[in-house]
Amino acid sequence: MKLNLKIFSVFCLTLLAISCGNADDDVDFDFNDKGELGKGTTVDDCLGFGENDLILSIQEQYTAKPSKVSVFFKVSDADGNPVVGLVEDDFTIYEQGRNDDCFNKISTTESSKKISPNGQIFNNSTLLVLDLSKSVLDSSLDELKAASISFINNVMPEEEDKSDSFTMSIHWFDGEDKLHELNPLTSSRDELVSAIESITSTISSDASTDLYGAAIRSTDLASKYLEDNTAKDVIGAASVVLFTDGTDQASRYTKAAALKKVTDADPNISFFSIGLGSEIDAEILKELGKTFSVFATNKEELETTFNEISTKISERANSFYLFEYCTPKRDGSGTSNLVIQVKKQNREGAVQTKFSADGFTGGCGL
Template identity: 30%
Template sequence: MLSPLVSRLYPQPAAHPSRLFAILVAALSLTLVACGGGLTVTRVNSAQKKPNNVWVFFTVEKGDEPVGGLTADDFKIYEDGELVSKFESKQVIQNPEVAAVMYTMLLLDFSGSITEAEQADALVDAAKLFTERVGKTQKVGVYIFDGSEKIHSVVPFTESQGSVEGGLEGLRKYKPKDPSTNLHGAVVEGVRELKKGLDKDKKPLKFGTLVVFSDGTDRANRLTRDQMKDELGKDEYENYEMFAIGVGAEIQKAQLEDIGKDGTELATDQAKVKEAFEKVAARIERHMKRFYLLSYCTPARKGIHEVKIEAISKDPEGSGHVEWEFNSDGFGPPPDCNPNAPPVFELKASAPSGDSGGGAKVEVKAGASVK
């Protein structure tokens, strides 16, 4: 490098235009690489089984928005860095409901401030629209709370819309035994009840959503705000989604966000309650579309192999990938690999990306109901 004195005495010639062009092209290329991709692909679980089946359950998102509608042709499969031909892989997208179950709990505030202000009818109407919409893709349970220590079951988790509507109709004339508001305690009871319902289901992959509606702050003080937040922060609820809907001037957005880590809606008056419920229902519907169950036949016959699944989307435009390893010892026909075979997954709640731990394995029956 020339010293400042020498540089002044002997100025360097300007860079040749072709060299400047090359520098600009290189800089632009680096920028494109840094901005490329855009999709987040997250492995939930994966499995493999003889003769040579491989399954992976994952989500595809861009930012906070789910990416739905991808087909088997929108994915590329690499093993040990080499592209596996679609002719050889026979890759297919199976219905996620074959291996996974989704439960949503609607937890409604029916304390004295709701019933005495004659707001029950508007709340029931909004809840009916919500359950009708969300119930098309998952099991829905409806529970209520007031100032009592325990929440009250209106309709346990079910796929029957008629049962949900009948239970909600009965709330129009409901009178709370304790008119106070046990919001913190109800949220804790609600998420525990949601987990209990999911734990009873035999499908290996379980996803829960808690939607809480309230018009005020916790007045009963049975549990503190910090106790509620500590419960919701436990690892066992890490993959649960939680939404909160508030109405009226009493409740604050910060209080809602303590509960609704995945989204909140604040209605300023009763006229906007239905709209708030519809927005949350729409978000749950969109989130459902991010799940994929990809099945393929691996050409590997022995040893540990690294798999990369690349997702390529045209709308929204972007790509992303997920990687993991599997053991193919003893693989190979006969019989021939059937990519439509039901998957074998660990019997556990949704597992974030990473190697699966131990546990009992469950083979999902091909006859699982699909709506």
């Protein structure tokens, strides 16, 4: 089957918690960087599906006894926009065993299925990076603080998440050759808000702006967050949100070096930029914020622009799904092919993968 798809950026931001009991010990949770369908493949022509309007990109999959199959994937449209709000009834399962010429639809009487809550499967680490050079402190600090607090409230859960599904750190820069930490990575909304409230006009007296250095260092920090997740055998993603009201004045690093750092970054890092006023270079900020950029013409528009970015981050986090079902395949039936199809309103898409039923028995429940 032909797929007429546009390549989309992989950003989001997600953690897979092993909550399925006896998951296979040799599962290697490694975030997908293999293209549109991830670890999946195109669906066999025998099913007669049309072109994909929705793209299911498999990030990871695993099995758990007695007969549970779990597939972790993201859903987007053909333009790469995240698709949120999918529920169990939007999905149909097809299996093909070794005795089947084509796939058979698995009915609800043969198999239960569910979408796991986001809190069990996502970790979304956000780096909020603020320009606190003298021009911002002198002219728009109050508005920036209000916008940042609104951003935090929109991205972070109201109640502190003990599973660390959503975390955020706050950093700032001026003309110094340093990315200052205002608050380390935390899941506490109150802690982040307090950090923003603590910013005063005396936090910096540097009138210069090391924008390129900030972009380079925040990318390195986001990469470290991903490495830390990998070391814990979990899947993670990060978002860098960079705010400035000007251009790079410090000239410590070249534009080419900053853009290369962003361009070559891990595909699981999303980049957002927010520009304020007439002294910014919109084209450069669009390149530094390669996932999405937004601009405020005056300080009164800051909160609106920050909220627009927070919406984008939330959409990406909520376009990841852990789909689980109890397969009727049993021990001795070998490796089976699996197709997951999603239909939402007038759009649909499907992806194919396979699993082994070794050791599977009855008694599965979700």
